Amino acid sequence: MIDPGQAVQQSTAPPARAVAPVTKLLGGVIFGLAFGFLLQKGGVGKFNILTGQLLLQDFTVAKVMLTAIVVGMAGIFPLHHFAKVNLHIKPTRLGANIIGGLLFGAGFALMGYCPGTAAAALGQGSWDTLFGMAGLVAGSWIFAEFSGWTKRTIEKWGDLGKVLLPDLLHVRRGPFVIVVVGLLTAGLFVLHRYFPR
Amino acid sequence: MRTSYKVALLLGGLAWLASPTVFAAGNAVNSLDYPGPAWSPYVVGAGIGVLSWLTFYFSDEPIGASSFYAGVSGFIGKLFAKRHTQSLAYFKDNPPRVSWEFVFVLATIVGGALAAVTGGEFVNEWLPPMWQARFGDSLALRAAFGTGGGVLMAFGARLAGGCTSGHGISGTMQLNLASWISVICFFIGGITVAMTLFKP
Numbered sequence: 001m002i003d004p005g006q007a008v009q010q011s012t013a014p015p016a017r018a019v020a021p022v023t024k025l026l027g028g029v030i031f032g033l034a035f036g037f038l039l040q041k042g043g044v045g046k047f048n049i050l051t052g053q054l055l056l057q058d059f060t061v062a063k064v065m066l067t068a069i070v071v072g073m074a075g076i077f078p079l080h081h082f083a084k085v086n087l088h089i090k091p092t093r094l095g096a097n098i099i100g101g102l103l104f105g106a107g108f109a110l111m112g113y114c115p116g117t118a119a120a121a122l123g124q125g126s127w128d129t130l131f132g133m134a135g136l137v138a139g140s141w142i143f144a145e146f147s148g149w150t151k152r153t154i155e156k157w158g159d160l161g162k163v164l165l166p167d168l169l170h171v172r173r174g175p176f177v178i179v180v181v182g183l184l185t186a187g188l189f190v191l192h193r194y195f196p197r
Numbered sequence: 198m199r200t201s202y203k204v205a206l207l208l209g210g211l212a213w214l215a216s217p218t219v220f221a222a223g224n225a226v227n228s229l230d231y232p233g234p235a236w237s238p239y240v241v242g243a244g245i246g247v248l249s250w251l252t253f254y255f256s257d258e259p260i261g262a263s264s265f266y267a268g269v270s271g272f273i274g275k276l277f278a279k280r281h282t283q284s285l286a287y288f289k290d291n292p293p294r295v296s297w298e299f300v301f302v303l304a305t306i307v308g309g310a311l312a313a314v315t316g317g318e319f320v321n322e323w324l325p326p327m328w329q330a331r332f333g334d335s336l337a338l339r340a341a342f343g344t345g346g347g348v349l350m351a352f353g354a355r356l357a358g359g360c361t362s363g364h365g366i367s368g369t370m371q372l373n374l375a376s377w378i379s380v381i382c383f384f385i386g387g388i389t390v391a392m393t394l395f396k397p
Binding site for chain 2: 017018019020024025027028029030031032033034035036037038039040041042043044045046047048049051052054055056057058060063064065066067068069070071072073074075076079084085086087088089090091092093094096097098099100101102103104105106107108109110111112114115116117118119120121122123124125126127128129130131132133134135136137138139140141142143144145146147148150151154155160162163164165166168173176177180188192197
């Protein structure tokens with residue numbers, strides 16, 4: 001059996017040019033169009049659906065996300081196993097993931113859109129998302145101002161490197177993926193049963 | 198960056214965070230009274246899952262959104278203070294560029310517009326009705342919450358390493374530990390603040 005991690009060409013070389021190759025950008029345009037289309041059709045560009053999820057009144061967001069995770073996982077891991085795709089794993093840094101995650105959530109509740117759904121919301125004419133988008137740009141800048149400091153502090157707390165759940169639990173990826181797909185699917189059935197929307 | 202500048206930013210942020218407590222009881226709202234999704238969430242979720250296969254296979258990229266905003270901030274920064282921008286650790290590691298994700302998010306706006314127009318859901322509104330029911334007609338208040346929320350969210354996304362797309366969908370489907378921890382924290386933080394804001 002091939003080791004998929006070794007078999008696919010690595011793509012992590014730092015980008016040199018200010019503009020990515022046109023063919024690559026073309027893919028971004030096509031897939032971005034599809035993503036925005038799906039987000040809006042799924043209702044997750046709507047303020048009341050996003051906030052409704054955080055109020056635990058409307059479970060549309062959870063249904064969309066869990067289905068995407070199940071379907072995505074069921075394709076990505078086989079493709080990776082047969083060396084057709086690279087995995088793109090971000091490092092686990094417990095301090096940064098937890099603190100950043102909590103801040104993100106708080107901001108999400110205040111703004112009512114998240115970075116991707118804000119874009120879809122703009123497309124559907126929810127102009128208030130523009131305030132949030134301006135805030136996202138400003139917040140990114142503020143983070144950059146602090147990034148030297150966060151690198152020396154928060155990002156060092158609990159730095160575990162790139163870790164997948166099955167590696168952490170010392171189980172084989174294939175069976176683990178099958179179990180997780182089963183569990184998440186069961187979770188979706190429960191959501192569907194108890195939350196009509 | 199000078200220390201006084203950092204302290205001012207932090208204090209400003211904290212004061213802003215405390216501001217919602219100023220708003221006393223308003224109307225209770227139920228999000229289910231407002232429009233739902235046009236399509237089944239399972240169909241849309243499956244579509245996004247398949248889209249992920251395609252972005253991995255054809256573009257060698259995971260779906261993500263938040264770094265778009267960092268890119269925009271970097272471009273603006275380079276316009277006004279090129280050397281300072283290039284001296285910042287984040288922009289040293291991630292120089293602003295017209296990347297795959299950059300055009301991806303721009304196209305997401307257009308995709309959202311196509312979906313809204315074809316589905317008769319182009320709303321053309323400055324205040325979401327549910328927001329109005331809870332907080333009234335002030336656009337300034339919405340602007341303050343939106344901008345402040347955006348600032349916090351971007352800071353959090355950069356610290357955590359991704360957003361609801363990059364961690365919440367792309368990372369979790371790869372069974373990335375960082376992503377599962379982050380997305381759980383997104384919802385802990387989000388549910389706590391939303392409950393405080395919307396349940397008087």
